[in-house]
Amino acid sequence: MNQVNKILLIIRREFVSRVRKRSFIIMSILGPLLIGAVGVVSIYLSQEESEDQRVLVIDDNYPQFKDLEDNRLVSFDVQPISIDEGLSKLQGDQYTAVVHIYKNYYKTHRGALHFKKQPSINVQRQIERAIQLKGEIYLLGEFDISETDYRRIKTPFELHAFKYDPASSKSEQTNYLPAIVGIVFSVMIYMFIFMYSIQVMRGVLEEKTSRIVEVMISTVKPFQLMMGKIVGVAAVGLFQFLIWTILSLVIFSTAQYVMYDQYESSQIMDGASMAKELQGEFADQSPINTARFSEEDNIFQMLERVNFPLMIGMFIFYFLGGYLLYSALMAAVGSAVDNDADTQQFILPVTFPLLLSYIASFIIFSNPNSPIAVWMSIIPFTSPVTMIVRIAFGIESGDLWQVWLSMFLLIITFVGVVWIAAKIYRTGILMYGKKPTLREIMKWIKY
Amino acid sequence: MRKSHPIELSDSDNIVQVNDVSKSYGSSKVLHEITFEIPRGSIFGLLGPNGAGKTTLIRALTGITAPDSGEIILQGKPQKPSIGYLPEERGLYRKMKVWEHAMYITRLKGLSKSESVNHLKPWFERLGMTDWLEKPIESLSKGMQQKLQFVITVANDPELLILDEPFSGFDPVNADEIKREILGLHEKGKTILLSTHNMASVEELCTNVCLINRGKLVLNDSLSSVKSTYRKSIFEVEFKGSKIAFANALGHQFEVKEIIDNNDRSTALIQGFDNVKSNELLRALIQSVEVKSFSEKLPSMNDIFIDLVAPKLEIESSE
Numbered sequence: 001m002n003q004v005n006k007i008l009l010i011i012r013r014e015f016v017s018r019v020r021k022r023s024f025i026i027m028s029i030l031g032p033l034l035i036g037a038v039g040v041v042s043i044y045l046s047q048e049e050s051e052d053q054r055v056l057v058i059d060d061n062y063p064q065f066k067d068l069e070d071n072r073l074v075s076f077d078v079q080p081i082s083i084d085e086g087l088s089k090l091q092g093d094q095y096t097a098v099v100h101i102y103k104n105y106y107k108t109h110r111g112a113l114h115f116k117k118q119p120s121i122n123v124q125r126q127i128e129r130a131i132q133l134k135g136e137i138y139l140l141g142e143f144d145i146s147e148t149d150y151r152r153i154k155t156p157f158e159l160h161a162f163k164y165d166p167a168s169s170k171s172e173q174t175n176y177l178p179a180i181v182g183i184v185f186s187v188m189i190y191m192f193i194f195m196y197s198i199q200v201m202r203g204v205l206e207e208k209t210s211r212i213v214e215v216m217i218s219t220v221k222p223f224q225l226m227m228g229k230i231v232g233v234a235a236v237g238l239f240q241f242l243i244w245t246i247l248s249l250v251i252f253s254t255a256q257y258v259m260y261d262q263y264e265s266s267q268i269m270d271g272a273s274m275a276k277e278l279q280g281e282f283a284d285q286s287p288i289n290t291a292r293f294s295e296e297d298n299i300f301q302m303l304e305r306v307n308f309p310l311m312i313g314m315f316i317f318y319f320l321g322g323y324l325l326y327s328a329l330m331a332a333v334g335s336a337v338d339n340d341a342d343t344q345q346f347i348l349p350v351t352f353p354l355l356l357s358y359i360a361s362f363i364i365f366s367n368p369n370s371p372i373a374v375w376m377s378i379i380p381f382t383s384p385v386t387m388i389v390r391i392a393f394g395i396e397s398g399d400l401w402q403v404w405l406s407m408f409l410l411i412i413t414f415v416g417v418v419w420i421a422a423k424i425y426r427t428g429i430l431m432y433g434k435k436p437t438l439r440e441i442m443k444w445i446k447y
Numbered sequence: 448m449r450k451s452h453p454i455e456l457s458d459s460d461n462i463v464q465v466n467d468v469s470k471s472y473g474s475s476k477v478l479h480e481i482t483f484e485i486p487r488g489s490i491f492g493l494l495g496p497n498g499a500g501k502t503t504l505i506r507a508l509t510g511i512t513a514p515d516s517g518e519i520i521l522q523g524k525p526q527k528p529s530i531g532y533l534p535e536e537r538g539l540y541r542k543m544k545v546w547e548h549a550m551y552i553t554r555l556k557g558l559s560k561s562e563s564v565n566h567l568k569p570w571f572e573r574l575g576m577t578d579w580l581e582k583p584i585e586s587l588s589k590g591m592q593q594k595l596q597f598v599i600t601v602a603n604d605p606e607l608l609i610l611d612e613p614f615s616g617f618d619p620v621n622a623d624e625i626k627r628e629i630l631g632l633h634e635k636g637k638t639i640l641l642s643t644h645n646m647a648s649v650e651e652l653c654t655n656v657c658l659i660n661r662g663k664l665v666l667n668d669s670l671s672s673v674k675s676t677y678r679k680s681i682f683e684v685e686f687k688g689s690k691i692a693f694a695n696a697l698g699h700q701f702e703v704k705e706i707i708d709n710n711d712r713s714t715a716l717i718q719g720f721d722n723v724k725s726n727e728l729l730r731a732l733i734q735s736v737e738v739k740s741f742s743e744k745l746p747s748m749n750d751i752f753i754d755l756v757a758p759k760l761e762i763e764s765s766e
Contacts, residue, residue: 009551009554210539211537212539219556430512
């Protein structure tokens with residue numbers, strides 16, 4: 001039998017033995033459902049406050065804030081009492097929070113919010129706005145401006161972002177959804193690289209400690225055994241990704257089918273009130289919220305604007321590149337030690353760049369073209385997780401070289417790392433007893 | 448049990464030729480210029496205390512590791528011999544099923560799917576394992592797992608079998624079964640390298656032995672020559688007659704070590720000196736007593752092993 005067939009046999013065993021496991025089947029089905037559930041729940045939570053806030057306002061400037069306007073989330077009860085007395089009223093269920101507006105409002109500009117259960121940031125903003133508005137209206141008399149005039153003066157303004165593409169001479173409205181999709185892909189790459197390279201390490205360690213490796217090495221070359229395992233596990237990862245993609249598509253289209261009518265009608269029905277509410281909002285609105293309210297967009301239409309073929313292609317490239325890099329290192333770690341406990345000391349330094357890029361991808365999310373974003377998306381150890389976020393935002397044609405460089409460096413690096421890892425592996429798998437020092441491992445590379 | 452004759456043939460009939468092989472791990476030298484050969488068709492006992500370098504030597508023979516210097520020549524008929532290797536520490540993919548695992552390894556060794564089936568089936572039948580083929584390996588008893596290892600080792604019909612402690616973990620019945628199979632393979636002309644600490648099985652099975660200690664070759668010969676080389680001139684004589692006459696008949700070259708009475712007969716252990724021949728003792732005795740049986744007590748492999756290895760171990764521990 002030729003050597004290629006041997007590798008294929010090893011790949012097949014690694015693939016089949018993992019795919020048949022119950023945990024794989026469960027993860028494949030549960031994965032998209034879980035992600036979907038997290039998405040739905042987080043949208044739900046961001047939209048709805050769980051309970052109405054009944055706020056007791058202690059106004060040291062009473063009666064200045066006597067008639068605070070209630071709004072959708074918060075109702076106010078203003079009383080000229082002491083703070084101690086006010087706080088004692090939090091004992092019962094009558095109030096959910098106590099707001100203390102300090103004396104000399106126009107000098108201090110401050111107050112305090114006391115609560116039993118932390119209200120959302122949104123609620124806090126609403127309270128602030130209500131008090132601010134009242135404070136401003138209170139002053140109007142001094143300038144001889146009517147409240148109606150004031151409300152006209154204070155017109156809201158918002159920017160809708162459009163991206164101009166010199167190639168097509170068109171400017172298209174942007175939204176944050178592609179970037180969010182980018183983050184999701186980035187987190188997925190991180191998860192997949194981590195999960196599957198750890199699997200490679202465990203597999204290597206298992207073969208070493210069960211001593212099957214000695215039988216194997218007398219039949220195949222160590223490099224074949226290592227690469228067979230790495231490629232086999234990669235196939236498992238891609239297969240799982242394929243299942244997730246197909247399942248997600250099914251869930252997505254079902255959700256679209258079920259929810260679309262509902263969404264349309266509710267939008268029309270609420271259109272008027274929403275527009276009103278929009279106008280009534282004084283302070284900044286996050287662009288995501290604005291996008292949600294703008295007429296033409298619903299979440300499904302926005303998702304359709306994401307370039308999924310590109311994203312999936314890039315996912316496969318960066319997952320494979322990053323995975324090959326880290327799994328080869330993990331294979332080396334698994335071969336160098338004797339037991340699970342000893343792996344810990346090596347896992348941390350090996351996976352540190354991965355962890356760093358995971359954290360950085362959230363920073364890149366807010367500024368995709370900052371120097372740190374550019375550098376991390378080019379350096380091979382961090383590029384697999386970070387570049388996909390930048391690609392999701394859209395890369396300027398002038399910056400395309402960064403993507404090519406990043407891909408090129410990743411390929412060069414994984415070839416180099418596989419080569420080094422194979423040398424460590426070759427010696428490590430036959431070494432038992434004491435844990436090798438870093439210096440000894442360096443020596444193995446030179447053998 | 449049958450014992451085959453030692454095989455002493457010309458150089459070209461050695462399946463393995465080890466020339467000046469040395470190997471170091473870091474600063475410690477594990478093998479020192481080892482030279483020996485394994486005659487084709489022999490059962491070759493590779494002996495040595497723990498840490499002597501046996502595993503390193505075996506790994507060099509199987510090609511798992513390369514020696515630092517020296518050469519290992521494998522001469523098969525016609526090309527390089529195929530090797531079946533049963534390592535001391537047995538490894539199996541515990542989650543795999545017995546048949547699946549056996550097929551996997553056999554195919555990795557180069558057999559096609561159908562060849563693998565044809566080779567494996569008779570072995571599983573012979574060793575009574577057919578009911579276990581669809582069971583996961585982790586559900587097998589230790590002995591059963593050992594049998595599976597053995598089957599995998601021999602399934603591709605290798606010319607040279609390297610068995611490292613093949614009997615460890617077996618109950619006496621199973622150990623006997625494996626011994627029979629080893630002798631069967633020997634009869635079919637296979638060469639078997641047997642590394643073991645079980646000296647009784649060495650005496651039972653081996654035609655040739657080699658002993659290494661602290662990475663150096665201490666002994667390398669056929670079993671019978673080793674035994675006669677290390678003979679201690681102890682004879683066992685069963686006789687009828689006067690014990691005094693018996694004792695007087697021995698000259699200054701012999702000394703009685705022990706006499707046991709057994710009804711009308713006595714059995715004596717005699718120590719001879721100056722490499723004295725057994726005939727001289729017999730000649731002296733038959734004039735005084737009636738000799739019923741006579742034999743030279745050859746040293747057991749166990750004795751030889753301890754004689755050769757123990758003094759060095761003592762020096763080592765006193766260092």
